[in-house]
Amino acid sequence: MLHKLTAHELHKKLMNKEVSAVELCKNVFERIGVVEEKVKAYLSLTEEPALSMANEVDEKIKAGNDISHLSGIPTAIKDNMCTKGVKTTCASKILENFIPSYSSTAVKRLFNEDIVMLGKTNMDEFAMGSSTENSAFWITSNPWNLKTVPGGSSGGSAAAVAADEAVFALGSDTGGSIRQPASLCGVVGMKPTYGLVPRYGLIAFASSLDQIGPITKDVTDCALILNAICGKDLMDSTSLDTEIPDYTRALTADIKGLKIGVPKEFMGEGIDAKVKKLVNDALKIFEKMGAVIEEVSLPHVDAALSAYYLIAPAEASSNLARFDGVRYGHRTKQKVENMVDMYSKTRAEGFGDEVKRRIMLGTYALSAGYYEAYYNQAQKVRTLIVDDFNRVFEKYDVLVSPTSPTVAFKVGEKFENPLKMYMSDICTIPANLAGIPGISIPCGLADGLPVGLQIMGKTLDEMTVLRTAYAFEQEFGFKEKPAL
């Protein structure tokens, strides 16, 4: 039953020599052997190197060396983060056989803490999607109900943690890709402030929005992982040069006097009534714990979805230009007339429909004659949204809302209608546009499926977000697990 435990619980057992890292690693692989057939969270598993990493941790413990809080902890990594010598596909045919010659900074920092990497998790191709159905390889099922999606794009990472196939995972979040799957799978997922976790080695989707973060079984683990991965990196000029606090100091469960704003735009028509009820129940718990709750308004946030689906595809169309069949990745086997023909056939074969849609959308928004009306106007609307958040954060410490407008939806339900799929992100996108931190934590079940509570905070105020989340978690005590 080791696979059910959190990183901080397992750390104690490793330190007390109740269990070895190799035993732990084997136990999680046994669990994977039992449930992975149903969940399909992983694109690749790296059992052999995992066991040798675990063995090294055991040697350190035996020698009486100090080990870190994450040493020996079985971890899953989203397949858009480069891992040296281990295939990194972005769930795309165009990178089907890509083996990076370096590791991303976030992964390297976890390796420095001696984590044990189990494998790479499934996702929507190039992180574009909200259901993991856009993977070029296979779909991942939600462990709570195999007929429903795990959310996306970090659906494999969230499903792996929910199914106890990993103790924690890394995901990436451009418009909700950590928080929404965490919500749909009943686990904790956090998108830190933009720039807090370096993006070096994260295969870029939308560079001004992308952020790496943890998916965990509880808030304590979330804080521990932030401690390991945050901080300036010379390889990413957009990473923030700021002092990193010890995030576990936020875990006090004291929120007396905390000022919580509830944006009315996040509790409107588009939100399922059962989701709203559980969020309102959560607000009562906060109130009981001494927080002050008030309704607030972010008047421009209704435009966030529209602005996002111009800005993110525009950046993607530029970022994905590098996939040209020359330096890495797939190249067409068809006969080609010239270089443009080679690029066009290569990219047509290598990219899936959603990626093509977004590349074209972005190219259109940036093209002569449309730039002003679409891309530039979207960036101005982004300013209005940033200003909305700045205004409410003058009076409130955190904002609370649902993470997703619905619980997990059925496989195939939104697949044919891209616009309907995009609506899955209405509650999460604003935080990406504003660059602020946001966490999703479970706040109950509706029809047997998890509902997530989103807590957003001020720029670089992860401490208050974690404190609020931890307080709720301690009081509410979500203990349900999917029956797999």
Added chain:
Amino acid sequence: MAISKKEVEHVALLARLSLSEDEKEKFAKQLSQILEHAGKIAEFDTKDIKPTSHVLPIKNVFRKDEEKPSLSKEDVLLNAPAKEEGMFRIPKII
């Protein structure tokens, strides 16, 4: 805002994507739907509002131009779909 099949062809050329006739029809319809929704941003008054390309006050970063170890040639060519004599091989262009 509706986007025509011809516009899809133009955008696909700019984006270096070869599309089948069926795909052009499908994408024209889907992109029109998405742009109609995205077009809502036009309703907001943005006079005198500066665009945000980035939430951080980003400045260009310079470093000293010094020699230091980089990836080996083998590593750089590791994933090349075609290579020859330590170089990337591409279709004939002249």
